[in-house]
Amino acid sequence: MGLFDFVGDIGKKIFSKKEEASAAVTNHIAEDNPGVENVSVKVEDGVATLEGNAVSAEALEKAVLMAGNIIGINSVNVDKVSVANGETLAGDDEFYVIQKGDTLWKIAEKTYGNGAKYTAIVNANKEVIKDADKIFPGQKIRLPKAL
Incomplete structure (x- = not known):
């Protein structure tokens, strides 16, 4: 599905140390979960890789925006997320x-x-x-x- 680019130095600050990033981003998405089951995020060198099962393409798009609009995240990779019914992110929005x-x-x-x-x-x-x-x-x- 791909990689989504973001401006890494703007957004919500939710972690201070690189070691905290993966857990902080995972918790951030889980708190206001848009519909990604078993969500987990691994952050490495500014790239947040999402894993889980999205109930829809819309839910995945929302999770991408939640992760990408965080200070320290330059891009979001969704290759490890499955979307119900085989939907793709090339939706109407x-x-x-x-x-x-x-x-x-x-x-x-x-x-x-x-x-x-x-x-x-x-x-x-x-x-x-x-x-x-x-x-x-x-x-x-x-x-x-x-x-």
Whole structure:
């Protein structure tokens, strides 16, 4: 399935030492698990390798974003994750990297022609957007296509 790139020096800080990274990222995903059973993460040289069984491609995408939007993670490898029903990650949603000056309202306006639809973006990213007013440049999110 592949490797997803992220900006390694931005995001949520959840570990201080390299030795803590694997357990910290695994726990982070498990706490707000989007639907990846038996999830485990091994972090080595900034690459988070996810393992487990995703109930859907959407669940796997959310887990990828949860791991990738952490300081110290440069990329996320999902080759060791199986997805139920053989779904692939080439779904209807697309990834978007937040730019300086972006707001969720502006992103929704540009994407859907209606800023009020920013709530759909928040709902699609509830695992990585805990507060709609706290997004940051370089953060990667999902933009649902079907609205």
